[in-house]
Amino acid sequence: AQTVTQSQPEMSVQEAETVTLSCTYDTSESDYYLFWYKQPPSRQMILVIRQEAYKQQNATENRFSVNFQKAAKSFSLKISDSQLGDAAMYFCAYRTSNAGNNRKLIWGLGTSLAVNP
């Protein structure tokens, strides 16, 4: 069975600086999707970034980028120029691409990010 591990329960970063959140996963599949979701204090889950395993190029979304290392099964999230609004729980998630109707996400436990002014 697939698992997702986020080894950093809490992180902090100074405003305007860069922070990297780690995520590792375990799977025997070769094709899958990886996601980072953000959950601010409002508790609304927001998609941050999505990566398809067959794509070698790392996904980027404005200040957010990932370092996807398929062989190492690592999927870290880098937040550049951190802003106060980036303070949130960040969840890493995995999903098989051999879906059929199985589109379940496998979730990590989350990393709580604090942004210091």
Next chain:
Amino acid sequence: GAVVSQHPSRVICKSGTSVKIECRSLDFQATTMFWYRQFPKQSLMLMATSNEGSKATYEQGVEKDKFLINHASLTLSTLTVTSAHPEDSSFYICSAHLAGAADTQYFGPGTRLTVL
């Protein structure tokens, strides 16, 4: 785009009553929706997968008769907590799967249920 609404946002009910939570995909159709439960400062726990026009698929340990799921249309899924008890108090979140190029789950804002 890809907006999911959830209603109500908060509900307080007495023990023994039933509560219905609605999840709607506002600008896309979703054949698959998901219901999660989240305890404070914890990750999401998948309760069930809701498939339009068919029975929901429940995760192990989730009582089907207690958490009734109906997915009658491509934009609406409902979760009914029957005979609610204080231990059912929690934050319930739904998501809807946007198929096609996006192939991604989008989440509702959640419902806080408090059972007195």
